[in-house]
Amino acid sequence: MFAVELLILVPLVGAALCVGVGRLSARASRLASLGATIASAGVLAFLAAEGIFSGVALEGWRVARDTVPFWDLRIDGLSAPLLALTALTGLVAVLASWGEHNRSSVHHALLLGLQASVTGVFLAADVVLLYVFWEAVLIPMYFLIGIWGHENRRHAAMKFFIYTFAGSAFMLVGILMAVFGIGQTDISMLVSGRTALAQPSLVFWLIAIGMLVKLPAFPVHTWLPDAHVEAPTAGSILLAGVLLKMGGYGLLRLALPISPGSFAHAGIVFAVLGIVGIIYGAALALVQSDLKRLVALSSVSHMGFVLLAISAGTERGIAGAMLVMVSHGLVAPLLFLLVGQLYVRTHTREISRFAGLGVVTPRWGSALTFGALASLGLPGLSGFPGEFLSVIEAFGAWSWPMIPAMIGVVIAAAYNLRAVREVVHGPPAEEWRALRDLDAGDLVPVMLLVAAIVVLGVCPAIVLNMSGDAFATLAELIAGGV
């Protein structure tokens, strides 16, 4: 089915169009990028009508065309929710950079290029293709941070690049070992032929290290706060929204299925890294003075829940990991978007310089309060179902030793509500008396994310119905042991 290819081609064509019409006017290129993201969402909606969201098994639904080597695309339960997330955050990122004046056509083109490559990662059914897209993601992100970032952008771009590149070097070794060891490049073939691997645990960890850097897991997370703080708003939105999800996706797509036996010892490592990450990220977020760094470190904490959930190795655990990822892909972009909107108006992110914005900019204040409540995992919003599954499944697997993770749950409430208290509450600061509240244009991306957060919170079945079979298959693989 050719429509799957369109998910990659449409943003790519859009990117070319952006640069092309950028010579005419910045407005035209903005419209072109908006058109491209809407069209990608439209393609996805079309595919949804064809049934990709109805829940298909891990190795189902081949939609390949064999004319290009390694070119093999496939959608299944594992990728469907992340594709939807990519389409949504891509649209939000374009809307968020509507006011970007510095070389806006290139900026938008890079956003679209990023969307195309991330989509490629989630669609690739061939491990070589997956790796190519994986590395391709780095390029637009590198330039987005390096050119449109803030004061310290070059250092952050560099750090981001070296870190994730080093991570993917391990991953590449792992992939090549698997490819040469099994003699296949198709992922499902790799999985079914996995018994031919001489050192499955080595392959597992080589791949997993790349994923853990991407996720990011403690202690290889330090590229993330720097990258986020320096990245332009749209960059942060895509970074938090979908780039981090590549880490969790890769674990579930490659590492675990190719070497499910390694889970016997990897599970406990994931659990420990997850719990440490949950507490560590939350504790650091608690003492930040930069609002954006606070949100960035909260990502480390949330991604800890992804690892903790996976560590249970059960269908519900994996479901919890996916729900946490999708939810974080909505909530963190919302918070980054709001921080960005504030920065555009005030040119600062210092928490201590703000107070009482709830009076001055009530729409912005309400949205931040909403985002904070979503981030702390309030039921009814998207953060809760995943965190809940993560906790109960981890308890089922690890029993009382997982209790320290609960400290993170309390601190999550503390850092989120602290941000609201210091920025939104209190008597309004004189300095910002004349601050402009969000206008209709600002509100469109905000409300898109808010709506998605509520819908997913009330009805997590949307994701679980897409992916349930895939999770069950994975859990069976893990339970099978080899």
Next chain:
Amino acid sequence: MVLAYGWSVVALPLAIALLVGLVGRFLGRGIAYVSALAPAWVLFYGIVACFEVLSAAEKGGVLARGAAVWLPAAGDGGMAVGWAVDGLTGLMLVVVGMVALLVMVFSSGYMAGERGLPRYFATLSLFTASMSLLVLADGFLGLFIGWELVGACSYLLIGFWFTKPAAAKAAVKAFLTTRVGDIGLLLALALLWREVGDLSYAAVFGMASALPGAVLTSVSLLLLFGAVGKSAQFPLHIWLPDAMEGPTPVSALIHAATMVAAGVFLIVRIWPLYSLSATAAMVTLAIGGFTAIAAACAAAAQRDIKKVLAYSTISQLGFMFAALGAGAWEAALFHLVTHAMFKALLFLGSGSVIHGCGGVQDVYEMGGLFKRMPITGATWAVGALALAGVPPLAGFFSKDEILHGVWGVQPLWAAVLFGASLLTAFYVARTTRLAFFGTYRGAGHPHEGGPEMQLPLLVLAVGAAIFGVTGGVIAALIGGHHGDLDPGIALASAGIAIVGLLSGWFTAASASDPGPSTSTGKLIIIARGGWGGDALVNAMLVGPVTRASALLDVFVEGSLINRIAEGTGPAARRLGRGFTSLQSGDAQWYAIMSGAGAVALLALVAYLGRGF
């Protein structure tokens, strides 16, 4: 049949919350009455449910239920969130609906002219929906969702006047303290899920007697921890006095009648499980008894009329916990209902006083209000006497049942509760005399509020006066036992109430504190501060966590992990410097780096893969 639409007591308030939040500002003063439709429906539904239960041949059964799979799973049926209506649910819906309805009516006068009324009424409606969900849920998952949501509404409403730093701080403190307790609840769910594999009450109760003793005790203690947080029991009581920063009608609804009683409701709800653990019962009794007397002492030392009521609420909830610990769960529920009436009445009365005195909350600056605010004064008197346990008002009967129940199990703790009763009567009389009698000491012009504020007071006064007769009905609703009045205990508690009232009355002759250098003065200062609970929590918890986090940030993240990451040898840094100076060489460098890396990796793979 109307009962089949049980989900509507959640859905309708939710829809109204949305409506009021979005278009509330176009509704003008009608906003309160549109919002009031939500609790009115809850109340109506609750009444119908109660009548159905009472007329049914077999009590204690479920009248109607429904469920939907919330977290589907391919491997099994998934996790469901469901609702079920029985006598206990019906009774709680009546309490929630009635108090919420009256509070909304009262608010239309009390909050008139405030900014942000749509936010206020939308959050109140959301609270009504969440509280309905909490009592309507047919299992732990639905309960937990409602439990967390009422906490969030409480946070939003305590912080309603968010430009006041104290209000903003109190809101966060309330949320965080109760969230500490919620962890107990969440872990209890996890443990039950592991042991039973189903979170509906029916399934858990069915398995309860087959569970190992250690599991039963753990689950019960974890649930108790959650209940202690929500119901502001020692040592998680510290948030409730601060929560008085919220608008007074909110205090009446959330922090007196409904949400803070959710802990008691929880234990009553899961009685078939909870009653199996003797350890949990012992701990519950101790926590309840201790909280009852310590908070009553603190209440006796307050100057702020709302703080008196806040500590009084903590103390009265302590009575209920003590009853639960003694196995007298019917008495605990009975007291929950009567307390909802008289404490909501007292809070709304204090709201009327604060409104009339132009925002003054210090009883030392009141006095003589009875003459100037006769309706408020008279209804306050009814509530106060009911709280003090004077027969034949409602509080007397329910407290008598508690004392009777505890006496039969642990006479020592019963003695403590008698002491708490004495103190209760003491602070009630003291506060009442200081505020309503003598001469007016303030600078304002106290006046009665409008009819929308007087009517709720009158309705609640009737409830506080006559709800003592409902003990039998309540026991019948939950299929429990209702004992007759124990003459000895009744006489003793009535006598204690009189003694306490008289001593409180005479203490209140002068509206001033004893000097801070006297030993009484020192004691009063400590008690007024809630026995140093805040300082303890700050020293033991808040301080260490913040300090540890700051240390992590500076030393582990900054000096260790980041230094390793950025400084793995000067080579990386030199590479970085060289790179940043190459203004136009980005792509080129990338290509070289990629190429070199790929070659190195291929060599590595060839080496590793030589075995096959």
